[in-house]
Amino acid sequence: MESEIKCFTSDHVSTEEQSICDKPQDEINSNLDMSLSQAESHKLPIDKTLVSEFKQMKLEKEAQKNWDLFYKRNTTNFFKDRHWTTREFEELKSCRQFESQRLVLLEAGCGVGNCIFPLLEEDRNIFIYACDFSQRAVDFVKQHPLYCPERCKAFRCDLTQDDLRGEVPPASVDVVTLIFVLSAIHPEKMVRSLENIFRVLKPGGCVLFRDYGLNDHAMQRFKAANKLGQNFYVRQDGTRSFFFSKELLAELFEGRGFRSVANDYVFRETVNKKEGLCVQRVFLQSKFTKTHQTETSP
């Protein structure tokens, strides 16, 4: 399978994020040890050298450009449709107060829409705002045959600096999905992105989060030369990836007025039968709500 080969030859291992979720139960091992192996812990002292400050600033300045080039190279072919979203996040079905309620969702960092189109197909009574800072990605979303303005609004937005309220009414969204996006944002700017999301979320609304967990296989594969900071790395194509501990994630959200409802590691083994390889994946899957008491900040 082309996608599986890609998993092991490219620096971007994100294709695996989908494939693992579709694996049969016997290929999934839920009891993986989070601790590093002896060989891996020997590597740690070498990893203290970080990418130079100059290069780090350049990467930050060019973050949008690098994602845009990613979509220029891969068009819509890199990520597979994420049909597992409703299965994994039961809330998408159950968070309606009454059956006929039209659910308003924001897919923050939507890429080319792999999350939103399966949802639009599955749920006729849903309206989706979808934003990404790559204009190319947003254009792909708008060109999709299932895109229609009555049910979906895609727009360009840098979550770290553009106010979402320019496109989405304040406190109007029931559910925000943040799927493998926060990891792509510089740790110092994550808080700003959460504040941005907070303002458009209804009181009682929730954020459904899934992203890379600490010590994930992708993290182990990075070389010392790719290290930007603690648990933060750069891929060959200039896109970056952070690996979350559940403690840090809870601190990030709770510090911005969210309440943790669920926050746990998901352990998976990805098996590539053709290559005879088996790798251990660690993801973090979480749910945070905006409490009814909290006010939207100015």
Ligand SMILES: C[S@@+](CC[C@H](N)C(=O)[O-])C[C@H]1O[C@@H](n2cnc3c(N)ncnc32)[C@H](O)[C@@H]1O
């Ligand atoms: C791994 S992709 C995930 C895409 C999508 N959520 C999915 O599940 O298929 C990460 C996306 O985050 C977007 N992104 C990264 N930083 C962003 C930012 N500051 N503001 C908005 N989007 C951002 C990238 O352009 C990319 O499309």
